[in-house]
Amino acid sequence: MKLIDILRNAKSVAIVGASNRIGRPGYTLMKNLLDGGFEGEIYPVNPREESVLGIKCYPNVSSLPRAPDIVVIAVAAQRVPTIIEECGEKGAKIAVVISAGFSEIGQNELEKTVIDTARKYGIRVLGPNTAGLIYTPTKLFTSIEINPQQGDIAFIAQSGALASIVIEMLARRNLGLSLYIGLGNRADIDEVEAVEAALKDDYTRSIALYLEGFKRGRDLFSRYIQLGAHKPIILILGGKSRAGSRAATSHTASLASDPKIVEAISKQHGICCVDTLSELIDASYAVPRLGPISGRRVCIVTNSGGPSVLATDYIENAGFEIPELPLEVRQALSEILPPMSSLRNPIDMTAEADYEKVFRTLVTLGTSRTCDALVFIFIPTATSPWREVVRAVIDARREYGFNILVYVAGEGSETMVKELQDMDIAVATTLEGIASALRCATVWMQGLRRAQRFQLPS
């Protein structure tokens, strides 16, 4: 059974190793699942407990009243094969193996036994050494990390701690995940199937990927293109350095590939590599809202000098042009903007930016075919009419539908970010994130074009 089908249909979860003791993984698993509000059946399994967090506990998987769709396993590694055997006899669909102590510390045989047993019964395995699985549309929070809000980013990662960081960074912006898949050692379910699940999931709009090397890189790329590349994938690759690669081996038994080659091949297939978590989040959120970008010309509109100078540096370094505007566009803008404005590109409206000026400037540029994407950088001063400025951006975007990416910062910007996000406007939260989001939107376009070329006649 495919991971996506399991996710869509899971109605019961057993937690093997469920515990009432704060600090135990089996406690965190139970607590997260209950806090998240999962509406299916929950079966704690632990021979030493009568009940866990108020829920009737079973001594083992065999004694459960029915087959659980998902079995989460958080007990000592050497006990896992037996539990998988029980799961198989009972008829579970997937084992999410939180337990560590397998190939990442050289216990390859033990890992093989787990997988062989699972295959015998047709059970899928996530992990071992995974931080878990989260699917927010059904409130399925089977992970030892913190619960995310519901959102439309799928985070697929060979790391649980990074999930915690990403979830917290998203929460600060009032954003969340559709899906989290902790790949762990990838003994069965690997990056290809995880990405496929995210591509097919109706609640996911973009995919953020953290890998310490590929298990099946070629298959990942070809599957993405086959499936139409209709959602952007942003990839951050860990273990690129010599010492980092050594660390990745201890962490998830991964062997990193040559990062330069990986990045080049990824790009050819429409998968965008970034360097930092902040870029990963900015791009994952912004790119589906920005839309794929087909050209290299960017127009920048701003109310402030320094931030737009830095943004211009980042954007140009990411391979874009910030062209000077044609005379007719400058003339049109000169009728809209105050005399001290700069009508070169970046267009600096000065501190006098209000609804009228912002709306008309964006529309003039957006309809001029001078640029392939618009960037709007706004730093409210203590007295900026920021509500109307936000409205102007939303109105201009709605009426003319061009690719626009917004950066706001400074006092009060949290509210602005939220209002823009509520209207589904692409927002970047760092100046360098603007450039990453733009770049990833052009990489995505490459994937879409390749998918079109490679599409087989139906």
Add this chain to the structure above:
Amino acid sequence: MKLIDILRNAKSVAIVGASNRIGRPGYTLMKNLLDGGFEGEIYPVNPREESVLGIKCYPNVSSLPRAPDIVVIAVAAQRVPTIIEECGEKGAKIAVVISAGFSEIGQNELEKTVIDTARKYGIRVLGPNTAGLIYTPTKLFTSIEINPQQGDIAFIAQSGALASIVIEMLARRNLGLSLYIGLGNRADIDEVEAVEAALKDDYTRSIALYLEGFKRGRDLFSRYIQLGAHKPIILILGGKSRAGSRAATSHTASLASDPKIVEAISKQHGICCVDTLSELIDASYAVPRLGPISGRRVCIVTNSGGPSVLATDYIENAGFEIPELPLEVRQALSEILPPMSSLRNPIDMTAEADYEKVFRTLVTLGTSRTCDALVFIFIPTATSPWREVVRAVIDARREYGFNILVYVAGEGSETMVKELQDMDIAVATTLEGIASALRCATVWMQGLRRAQRFQLPS
């Protein structure tokens, strides 16, 4: 009179253009100064107002009851020379010219008139086209940007909007500034004098610099070395790209120098260039607490895989080694840490990190002379004993005094960051910021060594 002496002694401020109308710069200036709690005299100046925000207003500078130390000017550009003349006759020490419309839009003559007039009377000029001047130790908030908390970073910038962003980013971490100097067009006070003021200021421990090119680069470097390079300087250079340089010219009439050359020369003189605001802040906060670093060997201690893999990549890419540990150190660690730990470098203590394990691991590494700096990366799980972990770091650092840099993230990390900051521990808030802070601490060491070599016998 030097800027530092003016700052130390300023007891009165006049705001020319002070206004009761929300949205006017003269309103924001008054409000910020009052909100900040400045304890000296405040003189609003505006012929059309009786009082501003409840304070008696004067029709012009000549009619003030005494000479103001600082005159802030926020009126139309063409009126500025006359006001400077009045300030000169009255005996003001410095004019902070917020007004724009000078060399940045080609009005070079007007700017020259302002400076010539000021020189005639020995008045110093900040700007024109500056966002203002802030000195938190005396609650002097004469700027149109938001008020920062008091802190020990001096931010010297050719941009007010960047000050807003930096102030907000710092506030999120409960940090602030000692000093903000908006350089604007640098017609009189330039980066050299501003940096000198910050170096001499007792409340400043590090200097964050945003420049769109140097006015007197050579002087900046030599002055820094002459003065002993005893505080780290972190520089972010705007206008590095072709279009960015064009934008910088419109913004502050700056001409960018070749960024590669600037970065190389800066480094030789102990000034550390970074690319992003987040790195600027991480390094400015962390480097004085981390201390200068004399070697390239970094040991990483962590409780989590993914983040330390990424950090290792960033640190190695920044030119450091993450060496494998000598056998005796590994043996010592094996007696402290649980069996599933990784004793290579990064040292992964696994999720079982507690006071004892963290304290003894840090002390073992810190006293082993195996590494020139220690990095501690901690991502609390829902049930980590994070309070005792924080205490272990603080205790280890206090007892053994080694260079240690901490990164914490995930749920609850805000409190950890604050507790670590309260104990003056170096903290980075992004994984890439770890590498920047380490790198800047080695660059600073180069400056200190150069200063020692170049020190003249007294």
